[in-house]
Amino acid sequence: MTDNCPNCPQQHVEPVAAVERRDQVSHLYRCPACGVTWSTNRDLRAYGEAA
Numbered sequence: 001m002t003d004n005c006p007n008c009p010q011q012h013v014e015p016v017a018a019v020e021r022r023d024q025v026s027h028l029y030r031c032p033a034c035g036v037t038w039s040t041n042r043d044l045r046a047y048g049e050a051a
């Protein structure tokens with residue numbers, strides 16, 4: 001799932017990597033416009049993907 005750059009107006013940035021662990025998933029992003037990198041942790045239970 002895409003995210004918005006925290007450093008510039010770029011939106012819908014595709015993740016370059018995803019790491020799942022237990023009931024969380026970490027997505028790593030790199031903005032194609034300004035080059036900043038960031039990561040986002042999401043709780044899979046919020047998306048109904050965990051048992």
Ligand SMILES: [Zn+2]
Binds near residue numbers: 006008033
């Ligand atoms: Zn950016």
